[in-house]
Amino acid sequence: MRFQGKTALITGSSSGIGRATALLFAREGADVVINGRDEQRIAAVVQEVEALGRRALGIRADVSRFAEVHAMVDTALAAFGHLDILISNAGIFHHRPFLAMTEEEWDAVLAVDLKGTFNCARAVIGPMTAQRWGRIVCVTAISGLTGYAEMTHIAAAKTGTHGFVKALAREVAAVGITVNAVAPGLVDTPILANLATEQLDRFRRETPVGRIGSPHEIAEACAYFASDQAGYVTGQILNISGGTLI
Numbered sequence: 208m209r210f211q212g213k214t215a216l217i218t219g220s221s222s223g224i225g226r227a228t229a230l231l232f233a234r235e236g237a238d239v240v241i242n243g244r245d246e247q248r249i250a251a252v253v254q255e256v257e258a259l260g261r262r263a264l265g266i267r268a269d270v271s272r273f274a275e276v277h278a279m280v281d282t283a284l285a286a287f288g289h290l291d292i293l294i295s296n297a298g299i300f301h302h303r304p305f306l307a308m309t310e311e312e313w314d315a316v317l318a319v320d321l322k323g324t325f326n327c328a329r330a331v332i333g334p335m336t337a338q339r340w341g342r343i344v345c346v347t348a349i350s351g352l353t354g355y356a357e358m359t360h361i362a363a364a365k366t367g368t369h370g371f372v373k374a375l376a377r378e379v380a381a382v383g384i385t386v387n388a389v390a391p392g393l394v395d396t397p398i399l400a401n402l403a404t405e406q407l408d409r410f411r412r413e414t415p416v417g418r419i420g421s422p423h424e425i426a427e428a429c430a431y432f433a434s435d436q437a438g439y440v441t442g443q444i445l446n447i448s449g450g451t452l453i
């Protein structure tokens with residue numbers, strides 16, 4: 208078991224990729240913090256983790272709010288005694304032609320997808336530095352590498368996160384903390400409900416492997432970056448897109 212004795216805070220783990228990551232980490236021995244903004248969805252994943260025999264702490268917090276994130280980390284540290292892994296995964300899916308995009312829509316995406324990552328990393332970096340071991344993995348998107356029409360806000364946030372990952376990786380490498388990102392293409396999570404059938408069919412056709420990714424495939428990449436085995440890997444962005452970007 209790769210994460211025996213480790214604790215992981217996984218933001219946005221009440222659904223989709225975050226939930227799959229929490230369940231994989233629990234199967235690999237980690238105790239986990241389950242986060243989101245909806246109490247019921249958090250409680251459902253907490254139960255799933257506990258059914259695997261691991262400890263799960265459900266914490267409702269909006270990652271865009273600095274004080275809420277710091278309170279979440281303090282609660283996790285009080286409960287578990289240490290925090291070893293941060294998976295910064297919470298994100299908003301939204302598309303809008305640029306001509307129609309409002310300031311509020313731009314700010315909302317940047318607040319969660321970019322500032323949320325700063326807030327979470329800022330809150331865990333002190334404790335991780337003190338224990339001289341830590342793993343930070345950011346879930347971004349290939350839109351942060353290639354751009355994507357009608358997603359200028361998400362692409363900007365994800366590209367910004369890539370810069371953040373590379374800069375922070377350099378800054379904290381010497382104290383035993385690695386910082387990496389996984390950049391998925393389209394993945395089968397509840398956000399796909401926002402897309403029309405024709406759009407999904409087009410995505411499948413345009414993806415060389417001919418299908419949409421599963422949340423578990425992204426979780427496995429997070430697990431690699433979070434493992435002891437990846438101690439020499441930092442500042443990297445792993446594109447997981449079925450060949451969409453080669």
Ligand SMILES: NC(=O)c1ccc[n+]([C@@H]2O[C@H](COP(=O)([O-])OP(=O)(O)OC[C@H]3O[C@@H](n4cnc5c(N)ncnc54)[C@H](OP(=O)(O)O)[C@@H]3O)[C@@H](O)[C@H]2O)c1
Binds near residue numbers: 242
């Ligand atoms: N699915 C894809 O095709 C795809 C592709 C590329 C990248 N990604 C990235 O993968 C990550 C996860 O997406 P997903 O597909 O798994 O979506 P999802 O199923 O909608 O899950 C998103 C999670 O984030 C939480 N969340 C949203 N805003 C939050 C906030 N302000 N504070 C705390 N939690 C918040 C949601 O819970 P609440 O709504 O209850 O807060 C939920 O748990 C995102 O960063 C997304 O950009 C996904």
